[in-house]
Amino acid sequence: MKPIILQGHERALTQIVYNAEGDLLFSASKDNIINVWFTSNGERLGTYNGHNGSVWSVACDSQTKYLLSGAADNTMKLWEVSTGKCLKTWEYRTAVKRVAYSADDDLILSITEQRQGQPSVIRIYRIDREAGSSQSDTPLKEIILTGSKATVAVFSPLSDFVITGHENGKVAKYDIKTGEEVKSVSPEDGEGHRAEITDMQLSPDGTYLITSSKDKTARIFDSLNIEEMKVYVTETPLNSACITPVRPYVILGGGQDAMSVTTTSQRAGKFESRFWHKIFEEEVGRVRGHFGPINTLSVHPGGKGYASGSEDGFVRVHWFDDSYFKSRPFGDLEPDLEI
Amino acid sequence: MASYQKHTDWAADEDAEPELPPDTETTTPDGITTIITWKLDEKGRKVKHTRRVRRKMVTQVVSHAAAERKKWPKRVSRFVSHRIGADGNRFGDDKGRPSGPDRKTTIIGENIHLKIGPVSKAEPVEQEQTAKVPVGKAVVCRLCKGAHFTAKCPYKDQLAALENLELGDEEPAPAAPSGMSGLGARGAGTTGKYVPPSQRGGPGAAGGGESMYRNRDDLPTLRVTSLSLDAEDDDLRALFEPFGRVARANVVRDRETRVSKGFGFVSFDNKANAETALNRMDGFGYDSLIISVSWSQPREQRQG
Numbered sequence: 047m048k049p050i051i052l053q054g055h056e057r058a059l060t061q062i063v064y065n066a067e068g069d070l071l072f073s074a075s076k077d078n079i080i081n082v083w084f085t086s087n088g089e090r091l092g093t094y095n096g097h098n099g100s101v102w103s104v105a106c107d108s109q110t111k112y113l114l115s116g117a118a119d120n121t122m123k124l125w126e127v128s129t130g131k132c133l134k135t136w137e138y139r140t141a142v143k144r145v146a147y148s149a150d151d152d153l154i155l156s157i158t159e160q161r162q163g164q165p166s167v168i169r170i171y172r173i174d175r176e177a178g179s180s181q182s183d184t185p186l187k188e189i190i191l192t193g194s195k196a197t198v199a200v201f202s203p204l205s206d207f208v209i210t211g212h213e214n215g216k217v218a219k220y221d222i223k224t225g226e227e228v229k230s231v232s233p234e235d236g237e238g239h240r241a242e243i244t245d246m247q248l249s250p251d252g253t254y255l256i257t258s259s260k261d262k263t264a265r266i267f268d269s270l271n272i273e274e275m276k277v278y279v280t281e282t283p284l285n286s287a288c289i290t291p292v293r294p295y296v297i298l299g300g301g302q303d304a305m306s307v308t309t310t311s312q313r314a315g316k317f318e319s320r321f322w323h324k325i326f327e328e329e330v331g332r333v334r335g336h337f338g339p340i341n342t343l344s345v346h347p348g349g350k351g352y353a354s355g356s357e358d359g360f361v362r363v364h365w366f367d368d369s370y371f372k373s374r375p376f377g378d379l380e381p382d383l384e385i
Numbered sequence: 386m387a388s389y390q391k392h393t394d395w396a397a398d399e400d401a402e403p404e405l406p407p408d409t410e411t412t413t414p415d416g417i418t419t420i421i422t423w424k425l426d427e428k429g430r431k432v433k434h435t436r437r438v439r440r441k442m443v444t445q446v447v448s449h450a451a452a453e454r455k456k457w458p459k460r461v462s463r464f465v466s467h468r469i470g471a472d473g474n475r476f477g478d479d480k481g482r483p484s485g486p487d488r489k490t491t492i493i494g495e496n497i498h499l500k501i502g503p504v505s506k507a508e509p510v511e512q513e514q515t516a517k518v519p520v521g522k523a524v525v526c527r528l529c530k531g532a533h534f535t536a537k538c539p540y541k542d543q544l545a546a547l548e549n550l551e552l553g554d555e556e557p558a559p560a561a562p563s564g565m566s567g568l569g570a571r572g573a574g575t576t577g578k579y580v581p582p583s584q585r586g587g588p589g590a591a592g593g594g595e596s597m598y599r600n601r602d603d604l605p606t607l608r609v610t611s612l613s614l615d616a617e618d619d620d621l622r623a624l625f626e627p628f629g630r631v632a633r634a635n636v637v638r639d640r641e642t643r644v645s646k647g648f649g650f651v652s653f654d655n656k657a658n659a660e661t662a663l664n665r666m667d668g669f670g671y672d673s674l675i676i677s678v679s680w681s682q683p684r685e686q687r688q689g
Binding site for chain 2: 068089321
């Protein structure tokens, strides 16, 4: 496969996401802008200019109508995807580290950073899909976190819970109606991740999710009971992980910290996207190419390809070859094509 | 006379009224399209821009919503957009840019082969060590047993003291220490010291540091001729994969038409595997042709 290399950012990538059909890719970076690309040929459709700080997170609705972004300038913005117009800005006391859309496009969430005496807060808003710029300023629910701050979060498939990943490695599930913690897997009980959770992505059907962590492992949790199902142990801190639809693999990305990059050779740095078998927890392949640690991974919703964004400022969009779809790394043990 | 004065500089004449020839597009029967476009550069000179491309129709089924989005940047034809200064539905930094990928932001990377199969972690390490063994037997450093003169030993300072200790011993250390690991074992206390990449892995390691590209002639390579014109790189790889790990397999193609020239090259990681492949595949029938396999000659030998 020949990757399409996108060099639209001047600084490290923070998050990339495909839209629901997989024809567009949104990339957010520390250089304050968000780019949107056509994945088929790498053409850039436009940029969303307006943030005054590193854009930490982006999320797109299932209709590709609105784009949500959270940045270090203490704002969350809602954009119109097709025109690049900023429709709405929410302002906070601290930086927005993560944003997410619910599966039915009705709810959004923002996680604000714990800083200057401000606690880490998850705010959930209702979005009016027809209203455009007149969106509500008051959150539907505020979940004020005690203890370790939240770094990542997703909505559960039925949009009744929020599943969060925390700085100390805790994975927890909060009820949206009551704002209370329902379930959790915490390192204090000797379970789950041991260090900061860097990314969390749902499986195609939403019944389980993958988390990546600085403790050099990625884990799959069941999204109903937050039970650990699989563990993938690697040698480097992980920054991102995703689950491939169609084929039974997970893709992990990481590398040592940006600080120590200059003292390590590219080969030893492990700046590769690593494919692991989802069921057997065995590594099955690697894709090299980046010059810095991979910060974010995103998989095509149809399972036809994936993209990686790195600390080196590049996004690489890969379309899988036929051999990928035909591969059976463990012979006939595994089931036929998943749908 | 005044008007003549204005035009003393013959080159300025062009500046005054830039008239660009129309853009042309011609297609030859073998499918190569030549696109000639004319532009004015910042000094007002005419610049002819010729591109030779081969267009290939690829049909892709996408959802209705995605098909609609594809039209977003394409409201105005590419050939007029740069003159009227407006184009489609672009926004932000791309407002008014012509449609199609911009070479400043989008490039196509080199081919990467993703092979899905169990990854054995020990493999690459072994390979590097075997590569080191046959290097330079003639010169051996008395201090670190590397392949260089003792006077040039990079560990001269650290090992001088140790060498004095060992002088009395008839028998040298059981395993010739190679590199930092060997030194560490001897307690030379070099941990944490910066070692340039060219000297990493010991002074015996050949070569001037790590190279981004492995030399083509490093690997045992087979030349496969009388190959079917329909064979792709992946077919060639699949054909030779049973004999061992194939590092690279490529079919040689015409630069412009991309039609196969009927031969290709297969590189193995391992010489023994290449040899079995050579013996087994020479004369093998593939796609109604009998392929012939031989060792590939390095570039300079072929010319001489």
